[in-house]
Amino acid sequence: MLCPCGCQAIIQLSLIRRDSPHWRAWTEADGSASLSPSVWRKPTCGAHFWLRRGRIIWC
Template sequence: MRCPCGCGEVIELMLLEEARPRWDLKTDENNRPTLHPSVWRRKGCRSHFWVRKGHIFWCE
């Protein structure tokens, strides 16, 4: 996915069971994604956010 801050960087999230760290991806009845845990870029723009039902919720 592209970083939602607009910096244009690609964020790769591991979804495989055996991967560490890894994220859980679920979709609702409208195909909107939810990710767990939050996404926190430690380099670059340093964005920190949650994806819930297809919406971005920024952390302070």
């Protein structure tokens, strides 16, 4: 996914359970996507957000 802060960085998140860290992504009943836990790009642009029901929720 493209970083939602506008820095143009491409974020890659592992969904593989044995990887650390890894994320869980699922589809909501309305077809939108959610992701857990939050994404925190601490060493780069600092963006920290949740993806819930296809929307970015800033921390």
